Amino acid sequence: MVHYVELPDGRCYPVVIDSLETLPVWLERVAVPRGRCFLVTDEHVAHLHLESLQAILKTAGWTPYVLVLPPGEPTKALPYLERIYDEALRWGIDRRTPLLAFGGGVIGDLAGFAAATLLRGLPLVQLPTTLIAQVDSAIGGKTGINHALGKNLIGAFYQPALVLADPSLLQTLPEREWTSGLAEVVKHALIGDPALFSLLEMRWTDVLQRNPSLLPDLIARAVLVKIRIVVQDEREAGPRAILNFGHTFGHAIERVAGYGHFTHGEAVALGMLAALWLSHQRHPDLPLTRIRALLQRLPVPPLPETLDFKTLRQVMQVDKKTLAGQLRFVLLRRLGEAYLADDVPEEALQAAWQFACASRQTAVAY
Amino acid sequence: MVHYVELPDGRCYPVVIDSLETLPVWLERVAVPRGRCFLVTDEHVAHLHLESLQAILKTAGWTPYVLVLPPGEPTKALPYLERIYDEALRWGIDRRTPLLAFGGGVIGDLAGFAAATLLRGLPLVQLPTTLIAQVDSAIGGKTGINHALGKNLIGAFYQPALVLADPSLLQTLPEREWTSGLAEVVKHALIGDPALFSLLEMRWTDVLQRNPSLLPDLIARAVLVKIRIVVQDEREAGPRAILNFGHTFGHAIERVAGYGHFTHGEAVALGMLAALWLSHQRHPDLPLTRIRALLQRLPVPPLPETLDFKTLRQVMQVDKKTLAGQLRFVLLRRLGEAYLADDVPEEALQAAWQFACASRQTAVAY
Ligand SMILES: NC(=O)c1ccc[n+]([C@@H]2O[C@H](COP(=O)([O-])OP(=O)(O)OC[C@H]3O[C@@H](n4cnc5c(N)ncnc54)[C@H](O)[C@@H]3O)[C@@H](O)[C@H]2O)c1
Ligand SMILES: NC(=O)c1ccc[n+]([C@@H]2O[C@H](COP(=O)([O-])OP(=O)(O)OC[C@H]3O[C@@H](n4cnc5c(N)ncnc54)[C@H](O)[C@@H]3O)[C@@H](O)[C@H]2O)c1
Numbered sequence: 001m002v003h004y005v006e007l008p009d010g011r012c013y014p015v016v017i018d019s020l021e022t023l024p025v026w027l028e029r030v031a032v033p034r035g036r037c038f039l040v041t042d043e044h045v046a047h048l049h050l051e052s053l054q055a056i057l058k059t060a061g062w063t064p065y066v067l068v069l070p071p072g073e074p075t076k077a078l079p080y081l082e083r084i085y086d087e088a089l090r091w092g093i094d095r096r097t098p099l100l101a102f103g104g105g106v107i108g109d110l111a112g113f114a115a116a117t118l119l120r121g122l123p124l125v126q127l128p129t130t131l132i133a134q135v136d137s138a139i140g141g142k143t144g145i146n147h148a149l150g151k152n153l154i155g156a157f158y159q160p161a162l163v164l165a166d167p168s169l170l171q172t173l174p175e176r177e178w179t180s181g182l183a184e185v186v187k188h189a190l191i192g193d194p195a196l197f198s199l200l201e202m203r204w205t206d207v208l209q210r211n212p213s214l215l216p217d218l219i220a221r222a223v224l225v226k227i228r229i230v231v232q233d234e235r236e237a238g239p240r241a242i243l244n245f246g247h248t249f250g251h252a253i254e255r256v257a258g259y260g261h262f263t264h265g266e267a268v269a270l271g272m273l274a275a276l277w278l279s280h281q282r283h284p285d286l287p288l289t290r291i292r293a294l295l296q297r298l299p300v301p302p303l304p305e306t307l308d309f310k311t312l313r314q315v316m317q318v319d320k321k322t323l324a325g326q327l328r329f330v331l332l333r334r335l336g337e338a339y340l341a342d343d344v345p346e347e348a349l350q351a352a353w354q355f356a357c358a359s360r361q362t363a364v365a366y
Numbered sequence: 367m368v369h370y371v372e373l374p375d376g377r378c379y380p381v382v383i384d385s386l387e388t389l390p391v392w393l394e395r396v397a398v399p400r401g402r403c404f405l406v407t408d409e410h411v412a413h414l415h416l417e418s419l420q421a422i423l424k425t426a427g428w429t430p431y432v433l434v435l436p437p438g439e440p441t442k443a444l445p446y447l448e449r450i451y452d453e454a455l456r457w458g459i460d461r462r463t464p465l466l467a468f469g470g471g472v473i474g475d476l477a478g479f480a481a482a483t484l485l486r487g488l489p490l491v492q493l494p495t496t497l498i499a500q501v502d503s504a505i506g507g508k509t510g511i512n513h514a515l516g517k518n519l520i521g522a523f524y525q526p527a528l529v530l531a532d533p534s535l536l537q538t539l540p541e542r543e544w545t546s547g548l549a550e551v552v553k554h555a556l557i558g559d560p561a562l563f564s565l566l567e568m569r570w571t572d573v574l575q576r577n578p579s580l581l582p583d584l585i586a587r588a589v590l591v592k593i594r595i596v597v598q599d600e601r602e603a604g605p606r607a608i609l610n611f612g613h614t615f616g617h618a619i620e621r622v623a624g625y626g627h628f629t630h631g632e633a634v635a636l637g638m639l640a641a642l643w644l645s646h647q648r649h650p651d652l653p654l655t656r657i658r659a660l661l662q663r664l665p666v667p668p669l670p671e672t673l674d675f676k677t678l679r680q681v682m683q684v685d686k687k688t689l690a691g692q693l694r695f696v697l698l699r700r701l702g703e704a705y706l707a708d709d710v711p712e713e714a715l716q717a718a719w720q721f722a723c724a725s726r727q728t729a730v731a732y
Contacts (some may be wrong), residue, residue, distance in 0.1 A: 009375045082444060088513045090542070117483070120510060120521045144486060149455045155486045156522060236489070 001220050005139065005227050005235055007159070015139055015163040015227065017220050020053055021205070022126070023164055024060030032098045032123050033052045038088050039064045040111035041102040042071040045129050053102060053127070064100070065091050069107070076145050078154075084114040097305040098123040098161070104130035104177075105137035109155070112143030116158030124160040130173060131181025134165035135188060136220035140230035145264045157235055165223070167215035178210065179299045182244075182311045185222045186294060187272060191245050191260030191330070191338035192225035197294070204297055211282075242338040246272035249353070252315040257304050269298040273356035278344055279332040286332055296363035303360060307351045368587050371505065371593050373525070373600055379554050381505055381529040381593065383586050386419055386493070389530055390426030396528045398464045405430045405476035406455050407468040408437040411495050414538045419468060419493070425637055430466070431457050435473070439625075442472045442511050444520075445651035450480040464489040464527070467710075470496035470543075471503035475521070478509030482524030490526040496539060498631070499545025500531035501554060501588035506596035531589070544576065545665045546631025551588045552660060556706035557611045557696070558591035563660070570663055608704040611696040612638035613718070614632060616679040623670050635664040639722035645698040646709055652698055664728035669726060675719045 001017040016026055023346035025035070037057065042048060046068045057064050067087050069075050086098070099122045108126055114122035126138035144155020170178065189197035199218065200207060206214045226243070233240040248269030254262055264271070273295050280288045316327060326342045327349075333339055367383040393400070393683050407416060412434045422473050423430050433453050445590045454465070467477035467490045474492055481490035485630065492504035510521020536544065555563035563583065584644055592609070595730055599606040616637030626681060628636070646654045684691055692708045693715075699705055 013714055078448060085513060086469055089519055113483075117479075117510075117520050117522055119519060120508070120523055144483075147451060147455055153485060154451055155485050156483055157486055292707055351403070 001216055003220065003224055003227055005159070005231060011144060011159060013159060013161055013163070015165070016270060017134075017165050017167065017216050017223065019168065020056055020164065020166045023053075023056055023127070024062070026162055026164055027062075027098070027125070030123075032125070032161060033096055034061050035063065035097075036063045036092055036093075037098045037100055037125075038091065038122075039066045039068065039100040039102055040084060040107055040114070041066070042069050042075065042104075042107050043105070045103045046069045049129065049169055050102070054080050056169065057133070062238055069110075071106070073106055073146070076110045077147075078145060080110060081114055081145055084111065084174075085118065088114070088118055089177055091121065093118065095119045095122065098125050100125045100127055101138075102127040103124050104133045107263075108133050108138050109143050109152070110145055112141075112158060112160070113145055113155055116143050116156040121158070124158065126160045126163040128163070128165050129169045130177055131170055131219075132165070132177075132184055134170070134219050135181070136226055138163050138165065139223060140225050140240075141234065142236075151355035157233075165219060167219055168212065170215065171210060171212070176263060176299075179208070180263040182207065183219065183269040183272070183298050186298065187245050187268060188222040188225040190291065190332060190335065192228060192271070192336055193221055194336040196221040196225070197291075197335060201290075202248050204294075212352055224326050231357050237338075241340055242330050245332070245338055246270075246275050248316060248329050249274040249312070249356070250314045253307065256307055256311050257303075258306075261303065261304060263269075266298075266300045269295060269300050270303075270360065273359045274332065274349075274352040277355035278329060278348055279351040281334055281348055282331060286334060291332075291335065292359055296359055299366050300360060300363070303357060309350050312353065313349060367582055367662070368537060369586065369590055369593055371525070371597060377525060379525060379527055379529070381531070381589055383531050383533065383582050383589065385534065386415075386422055386532045389419075389422055389493070392528055392530055393428075393464070393491070396489075397518055398491070398527060399462055401463075402429045402431065402459075403464045403466055403491075404457065404459055404488075405432045405466045405468055406435065406473055407449060408435050408470075408473050409442065410437045411469045413475070415535055415605055416468070426582075435476075435690050437472070439472060439512070440626065442476045444511060444513075444536060446476060447511055447631070450477065451484065454480070455486055457486075458650075459484065461485045461488065461558070466491045467504075468493040468495065470494070470499045474499050474504050475509050475518070476511055477510055478507075478524060478526070479521050480608065482509050482522040487524070489607065490524065491530040494529070494531050495535045496543055497536055497585075498543075498550055499596055500533070500536070500585050501547070502550050502592055504529050504531065505589060505592045506606075507600065508602075525600075526589045526712055531585060533577065535580065537576060538662070542629060545574070546629040548573065549631035549635040549638070549664050551584065551611075552664065553611050553634060554588040554591040555703065556573075556638070556698060557609075557680050558594060559587055560702040562587040562591070563657075563701060565640050567656075567660055570660075584624065607694075607706055608696050611698070611704055612636075612641050614682060614693060614695050615640040615678070615722070618678045619673065621681050622673055622677050623674075628667065632664075632666045634662060635666050636722050636726065639725045640693060640715075640718040641697065643718040643721035644695060644714055647714055648697060649699055652699070653701060655722055657698075657701065658725055662725055665732050666726060666729070667732050669723060675716050678719065 003015045101108045101114040116120045128138035130136040139156045141159040144152045147153040166181045246268040250268040254267040280286045369381045372378045465481040467474045474594040481488045490578040494504035507523045510518045513519040616634040638667040645664040646652045
């Protein structure tokens with residue numbers, strides 16, 4: 001399956017959902033000249049999947065240089081960027097040497113930023129290996145690293161030449177990474193694809209169990225939502241912000257609970273419940289119960305005591321999503337359609353949070 | 367005087383040649399919202415011109431944060447980039463906070479790259495203070511830093527929102543920085559503007575003495591050559607390479623003589639003599655004597671003994687301007703028109719170098 005990201009200025013690249021075996025053919029199709037390539041991955045992915053990727057590349061006549069970095073968010077930082085710079089330049093890349101990012105969002109963002117800035121831009125190939133990366137982070141050209149003062153504060157918009165997502169790689173994902181990614185898939189359904197929402201509702205057990213016959217379609221639908229938004233707004237001037245559905249609360253929840261307690265997806269799952277309530281206030285036709293039921297099926301650990309509304313509210317205020325002091329929310333007008341709202345009344349916030357907490361109490365056990 | 371860089375995809379920004387006093391008005395015209403701005407400069411420039419720039423900004427209601435870095439090429443490197451990241455983020459920028467690069471090519475390239483990558487892109491304002499920066503480096507969006515393994519190996523294409531070049535700032539430039547910049551102006555004349563060439567010929571004494579009545583016109587003409595080339599080829603896929611006239615030899619000369627012996631402009635002045643000879647071989651109508659006469663008036667220190675042809679030739683081979691082992695030269699078809707040639711015969715190179723050396727021996731004393 002292949003979808004194309006066609007940007008208004010004529011740039012275009014394929015997002016392929018298929019086996020890694022097809023990589024050499026796709027590299028040829030996007031006119032990346034065969035030869036040397038620089039491959040960045042992390043230890044988990046290397047352990048599980050590097051051998052087969054290398055075999056595929058070598059059989060097709062490629063000479064990969066492999067850089068394996070530690071797994072986890074702390075790798076998305078300047079010292080590792082420098083490490084990529086040093087090794088790539090020492091090995092001797094030129095402007096046509098492709099850089100392959102083989103991993104989750106951490107490797108994709110970091111190696112993507114390296115590709116954006118080495119020799120002022122190398123061809124970037126995203127080979128996402130997590131659900132989040134396959135449906136979200138590998139597509140759309142946001143690359144970057146974290147800074148001690150916050151996440152993603154340094155980076156560039158830089159579109160890949162090719163994205164190849166192999167669904168079979170997801171079978172080795174730890175359980176919690178899988179369900180965390182599912183939260184993003186549900187988000188994409190809510191903001192952009194009612195049919196995907198129905199698919200998730202109807203086949204939830206298969207979804208949780210990663211039924212291989214279901215995955216390509218699931219991923220493809222979620223990918224299409226992301227593509228549709230990105231082509232409207234490459235540089236995040238407007239529409240792209242609807243990808244932040246659930247994030248105003250979500251970011252604050254992540255922070256207050258302490259990074260590590262919730263995964264990003266779990267925090268967003270909670271944030272989406274709050275945002276759902278706010279949306280329903282304005283749009284009573286929104287199928288609140290139906291949407292809530294799916295959100296409740298996303299596994300989320302119990303809420304810690306510290307997560308009281310007052311603290312959350314304070315943290316939301318200093319979050320970068322505020323504009324001129326006004327909290328910004330993404331709301332649903334109907335299932336599959338979202339928009340930005342800067343005028344959510346203060347009083348509604350606490351009720352929204354209570355709705356989220358209450359919904360979790362009656363949710364399936366974690 | 368103002369010229370516009372109009373890129374094919376619709377992006378457009380002004381290159382203004384005028385007093386710094388006009389900065390606030392121009393910031394308003396390019397829709398940079400008044401308020402805080404982050405200013406990067408170097409110690410030399412700060413010492414001479416920072417006070418007046420700050421007064422201009424403050425009077426107009428701006429609050430600048432000023433970061434003064436050490437002068438010189440070693441500043442164009444990762445530790446100083448990190449310094450900008452840290453101070454800008456700690457001070458608290460947002461995506462609309464403009465970054466002002468007030469200095470020569472070093473500050474412009476470094477701060478430009480910081481602007482390209484902070485929060486995935488801040489509005490960048492180039493306030494070039496050297497001749498090289500005013501006619502060349504501040505225009506066209508090439509930003510970046512050096513790496514231990516070579517110059518400009520890390521960077522991004524990132525267009526400024528505004529370039530404001532105040533010719534009066536150039537009066538304080540050290541003599542050698544001025545003449546080094548003049549080599550680039552002569553280069554722009556040769557590759558793109560016969561009328562500029564005539565102006566240089568006729569008013570050389572005024573040019574050397576930086577006659578204030580002459581400077582705006584001189585700069586504007588040289589700027590226009592750069593703009594014409596950049597709009598054809600933002601990302602240096604083809605035509606932009608003609609800006610490398612004199613650089614195949616020039617880079618090698620800089621390297622072999624040892625960085626610091628010649629300035630970049632001086633090395634390019636020598637390289638242009640060699641490229642002139644190669645051009646004349648193919649295009650006998652090219653006014654060799656006339657062009658040589660102007661090139662001989664560029665002050666260049668005596669050539670060191672080490673600068674023999676054999677060493678030069680070796681260094682040229684490993685230079686990044688080679689493609690598939692073939693040396694690439696920019697040649698002049700006629701005065702004001704240049705093109706790329708990959709097929710310069712090996713035998714011609716030594717003769718070209720001899721021509722350059724001989725021309726310097728009969729040149730005006732340094
Ligand atoms: N660029 C964007 O548009 C965008 C969008 C969303 C998120 N992100 C970023 O993505 C990052 C999160 O992405 P992530 O969740 O993929 O994180 P991640 O890259 O850290 O991957 C999560 C974990 O799964 C492991 N892993 C990866 N693939 C595996 C596989 N196939 N089998 C077993 N284990 C595997 C990794 O080693 C890691 O331990 C964050 O830094 C976030 O900021 C970026
Ligand atoms: N981005 C591009 O397209 C491009 C093009 C050409 C050159 N460059 C880069 O530009 C750099 C060279 O530029 P440069 O020659 O301006 O170097 P520079 O910035 O180091 O300036 C030269 C010297 O002049 C001093 N100076 C600057 N303005 C002054 C003033 N008004 N009065 C007195 N002193 C002043 C500086 O402090 C420095 O000591 C190199 O790093 C080169 O790679 C970039």
